[in-house]
Amino acid sequence: MSRSSLMATDVVAAAVDAQRADLETFALDLHAHPETAFEERRSAGRLVTALRHAGFDVTAPVADLETAFVARRRFGPGGPRVALIAEYDALPGLGHACGHNLISAAALGAARALASTLDAGAGELLVIGTPAEEGGGGKILMLRAGVFDGVDAALMFHPGARTMTVRGALAATRATMRFFGKAAHAAAAPHLGINALDACIQTFNAVNALRQHVRDETRIHGVITHGGDAPNVTPAYAEAKFIIRHRSHVYVDELKERVYAAARGAAASVGATVEFEEGLAYAERKINRTLAARFEAHLEAQGEPVVEPLAVGGVGSSDFGNLSQALPAIHPYVAMVPEGTSAHTPEFAAAAASSAGMRALHLAATALALTAADLFRDPDVLAAAAAEFRGDAA
Ligand SMILES: [Zn+2]
Ligand SMILES: [Zn+2]
Numbered sequence: 001m002s003r004s005s006l007m008a009t010d011v012v013a014a015a016v017d018a019q020r021a022d023l024e025t026f027a028l029d030l031h032a033h034p035e036t037a038f039e040e041r042r043s044a045g046r047l048v049t050a051l052r053h054a055g056f057d058v059t060a061p062v063a064d065l066e067t068a069f070v071a072r073r074r075f076g077p078g079g080p081r082v083a084l085i086a087e088y089d090a091l092p093g094l095g096h097a098c099g100h101n102l103i104s105a106a107a108l109g110a111a112r113a114l115a116s117t118l119d120a121g122a123g124e125l126l127v128i129g130t131p132a133e134e135g136g137g138g139k140i141l142m143l144r145a146g147v148f149d150g151v152d153a154a155l156m157f158h159p160g161a162r163t164m165t166v167r168g169a170l171a172a173t174r175a176t177m178r179f180f181g182k183a184a185h186a187a188a189a190p191h192l193g194i195n196a197l198d199a200c201i202q203t204f205n206a207v208n209a210l211r212q213h214v215r216d217e218t219r220i221h222g223v224i225t226h227g228g229d230a231p232n233v234t235p236a237y238a239e240a241k242f243i244i245r246h247r248s249h250v251y252v253d254e255l256k257e258r259v260y261a262a263a264r265g266a267a268a269s270v271g272a273t274v275e276f277e278e279g280l281a282y283a284e285r286k287i288n289r290t291l292a293a294r295f296e297a298h299l300e301a302q303g304e305p306v307v308e309p310l311a312v313g314g315v316g317s318s319d320f321g322n323l324s325q326a327l328p329a330i331h332p333y334v335a336m337v338p339e340g341t342s343a344h345t346p347e348f349a350a351a352a353a354s355s356a357g358m359r360a361l362h363l364a365a366t367a368l369a370l371t372a373a374d375l376f377r378d379p380d381v382l383a384a385a386a387a388e389f390r391g392d393a394a
Contacts (some may be wrong), residue, residue, distance in 0.1 A: 015113035031103035034090030037132035063145035079122025109365035137280035171249035172317035174279030193234030202266035230319035311337035
């Protein structure tokens with residue numbers, strides 16, 4: 001029997017617990033210095049320094065992304081390759097209103113606990129730093145660059161309003177619409193103008209009409225980012241940004257074509273034209289119940305009850321969806337705000353530096369470390385997670 005197979009759960013948990021004060025300091029430091037998508041130089045740098053100090057071999061940057069990194073710690077030849085995922089981007093104007101400072105601290109805590117206790121046996125532990133979850137699709141770009149090739153399982157946690165291990169996320173596509181018309185004096189020569197703003201407004205009306213005839217749990221939401229420059233000039237240019245979401249990326253693709261058709265029709269109705277620029281497509285999250293059950297058991301052993309996700313609604317989108325389509329992965333939630341409090345709000349940002357946030361951080365760091373330890377210790381866990389991922393009949 002290898003030493004890793006003798007590793008007791010309480011040794012790993014104790015190694016997380018020993019870092020309690022340090023992890024809180026780390027999380028609060030990131031919280032006090034929020035950095036938005038692809039600008040997370042200080043945050044990523046602090047993680048890289050801490051991981052190097054803990055004996056990890058760090059490659060940074062990776063995938064041509066300045067704030068992306070891969071930290072590796074090999075325990076022995078062969079064995080599974082397990083990745084802890086760290087997010088660290090904040091939101092413009094709101095700071096850490098998605099609590100990614102806690103995600104980073106939990107990944108660091110779990111990684112150091114495993115590095116100090118799992119010193120024999122086989123396998124490799126990775127910490128993968130993924131920038132720009134908030135709209136930049138860092139994980140999608142890293143997947144394309146092959147950063148996750150050869151990784152057997154990926155684990156992260158997210159703070160939230162309910163402690164849940166199997167909540168999904170919607171597929172989402174972003175589109176920028178650019179409407180082109182013709183400027184004219186709005187009073188002296190309106191008959192010579194083509195109103196790009198009207199094309200844009202008609203698009204919103206057409207999309208609103210479409211809502212009646214789409215599948216349940218569709219979300220289509222947009223803003224006008226340019227509506228003209230002066231009221232006495234017919235707007236020659238207008239711009240809107242939309243996000244289209246549903247449980248299935250196949251249906252999102254279908255919806256996207258219908259939204260584009262609505263915009264083309266709206267533009268044509270006033271004599272304008274429209275062009276589309278498409279953002280990265282976020283895939284829906286693929287649940288891995290095998291891994292989620294391990295995480296859940298380790299939360300409940302700490303006295304944290306796990307609840308089911310809401311039957312309808314309460315769901316956003318993340319580039320973690322794309323990762324979960326590529327390999328067995330989990331994105332569980334640990335509660336730190338009262339039910340009904342949403343992420344991306346000042347209340348959520350405050351919670352990410354509160355005692356409730358720190359509690360979620362410790363629960364999650366411990367459960368992450370123990371779930372990864374299960375994967376290193378028991379080949380059956382990874383085999384079951386992989387079989388579930390492939391869709392093999394049980
Ligand atoms: Zn967010
Ligand atoms: Zn988030």
